[in-house]
Amino acid sequence: MAEKSTYYITTPIYYPSANLHVGHTYCTVMADAMARFKRLRGYDVMFLTGTDEHGQKIQQIAEEVGDTPKEYVDRVVADIKELWSVMEISYDDFIRTTEDRHKRRVQEIFRKIYEAGDIYRGVYEGWYCTPCESFWTDTQLRNAKCPDCGREVVRAKEDAYFFKLSAYADRLLALYEEHPEFLEPETRRNEMTRFIKQGLEDLCISRSSFDWGIEVPIEEGQVIYVWLDALSNYITALGWPTVDGTPGEHDKYDKYWPADVHLVGKEIVRFHSIIWPAMLMSLGYPLPKKVLGHGWLLLDGGKLSKSKLAEAGQDKARRNIVDPVELIERYGVDALKYFLLREYTFGQDGQFTTETMLQRVNSDLANDLGNLLSRTTGMNDKYFGGVIERPVALFADGPITSAETAVDVAVDARDGELIALALGAAAKVERHMDSFEFNRALETIWELISRSNKYIDETEPWTLAKTDGDRERLGQVLYNLAESLRIVSVLIQPYLHWSSEKIREQLGLDSGAVVWGDAQVFGLEAAYRTAKGENLFPRIDIEKEFASIAEG
Ligand code: MSP
Numbered sequence: 154m155a156e157k158s159t160y161y162i163t164t165p166i167y168y169p170s171a172n173l174h175v176g177h178t179y180c181t182v183m184a185d186a187m188a189r190f191k192r193l194r195g196y197d198v199m200f201l202t203g204t205d206e207h208g209q210k211i212q213q214i215a216e217e218v219g220d221t222p223k224e225y226v227d228r229v230v231a232d233i234k235e236l237w238s239v240m241e242i243s244y245d246d247f248i249r250t251t252e253d254r255h256k257r258r259v260q261e262i263f264r265k266i267y268e269a270g271d272i273y274r275g276v277y278e279g280w281y282c283t284p285c286e287s288f289w290t291d292t293q294l295r296n297a298k299c300p301d302c303g304r305e306v307v308r309a310k311e312d313a314y315f316f317k318l319s320a321y322a323d324r325l326l327a328l329y330e331e332h333p334e335f336l337e338p339e340t341r342r343n344e345m346t347r348f349i350k351q352g353l354e355d356l357c358i359s360r361s362s363f364d365w366g367i368e369v370p371i372e373e374g375q376v377i378y379v380w381l382d383a384l385s386n387y388i389t390a391l392g393w394p395t396v397d398g399t400p401g402e403h404d405k406y407d408k409y410w411p412a413d414v415h416l417v418g419k420e421i422v423r424f425h426s427i428i429w430p431a432m433l434m435s436l437g438y439p440l441p442k443k444v445l446g447h448g449w450l451l452l453d454g455g456k457l458s459k460s461k462l463a464e465a466g467q468d469k470a471r472r473n474i475v476d477p478v479e480l481i482e483r484y485g486v487d488a489l490k491y492f493l494l495r496e497y498t499f500g501q502d503g504q505f506t507t508e509t510m511l512q513r514v515n516s517d518l519a520n521d522l523g524n525l526l527s528r529t530t531g532m533n534d535k536y537f538g539g540v541i542e543r544p545v546a547l548f549a550d551g552p553i554t555s556a557e558t559a560v561d562v563a564v565d566a567r568d569g570e571l572i573a574l575a576l577g578a579a580a581k582v583e584r585h586m587d588s589f590e591f592n593r594a595l596e597t598i599w600e601l602i603s604r605s606n607k608y609i610d611e612t613e614p615w616t617l618a619k620t621d622g623d624r625e626r627l628g629q630v631l632y633n634l635a636e637s638l639r640i641v642s643v644l645i646q647p648y649l650h651w652s653s654e655k656i657r658e659q660l661g662l663d664s665g666a667v668v669w670g671d672a673q674v675f676g677l678e679a680a681y682r683t684a685k686g687e688n689l690f691p692r693i694d695i696e697k698e699f700a701s702i703a704e705g
Pocket of ligand 1: 448
């Protein structure tokens, strides 16, 4: 049997300096949707996430609260894992940079780059931004502050090791030129090209002024720079480079590397598209196929971040909830996931407000999807006791698989239109997912949902129910609606796992047996046994909600 194609997707590994806010969940929700989508499409998927636990900032924060760095990160990492579990994030591995499997391999990576002649000892003199863990030269600073985050930088002068990054400038430019797909969107690629052309400096890759890090293997008293440590996670988690020699140690590396995509926020594209490929070039390992930079969620026009929240002095009457746990407790996991995937355009920044989220939930989830399900199951229960057979008239030759056939065989033009739209949706979703257009993939599915609701309004099942002679037609209409919802339940499965299951339960379908190809067949179920259940997305009274948020 042919081996399944593999798909390796990663998120950045998050700093456990504080609990995550909704901005952080954005990337992980997209990665999860893509991983689930690829699994559903038959790929053997490896989805990696984790935490980036070393560095001066974490050490400082831990000291401030009187913890050891390890005690501190253990607590925050437990919360992060709990958050991902509540959000049903389907990662295959979670790597912590404090784990032995990672530390030993990072030391091996350092040693190999050193042996390749790309690391030398020198003195670092320049500026350091502790929150970003970034080094800057005088000319790179903006108004004497960190050019990335605008915060204070500190003067640093230390004996340190350097990586010969400057030697890789031409190879990096050639990489972007020959493989433009390596770095997207294009705006980021242009930005990085300009950055490299301004002149790449060698990179300081060790620190001696604090000790919360992985020790440099060739000298005591130095720890490895956190970005070198962190970027390595994408291969150390796969068991590479080998340090144990245990059987199967690098099986995952053989199987999944190079990664198909590193999904990262725009401010860390620089590390992933310059430092990381240069490290891999020095090591002689294959490069990832793609680095994809997404935009930020903004609050009041600035990047949503802990410090932003503190200074924003939020409007009490319309407080924005940015704690994902609170958002989920109030509105459910799928409401948050749907909003993040539907509202924002990949690569661009977008404003975050709780109000916009609630409006989306009301219009798309409560009104469109929730109503379609409750109307369909409700009418089915009422008119047919929940049991409805596949209408022979429409499906005399069995299930329909093409839009053309649907239009040909349909007894009513509106049936043909609905069925054709349902059958075409999967291919459109595939195309949008190929280019990471999560919002357009969902839009496509919602076109089907809206068309189905319109189909109810057009066919008026309640009118058909009044006449005995229209009973057969009533059955056809309700069967078509159930089929349409079944297809919706397959299509939304990667994004709204919980809703997909609930819809399938109410339709009387097996929730564990979702197969992508089933979305390309209309007339699949010989019969339905539906049962109207809980309202998936009760409508939220936004004014009352804000009053309750203000109290809470
Ligand atoms: N630890 C590094 C990543 C190392 S990867 C080898 C790091 N951590 S972070 O916790 O500061 O950020 C992790 C990710 O969260 C980044 O991709 C960042 O862009 C993303 N986000 C943080 N705030 C965000 C928003 N407001 N909106 C969208 N994404 C945001 O950087």
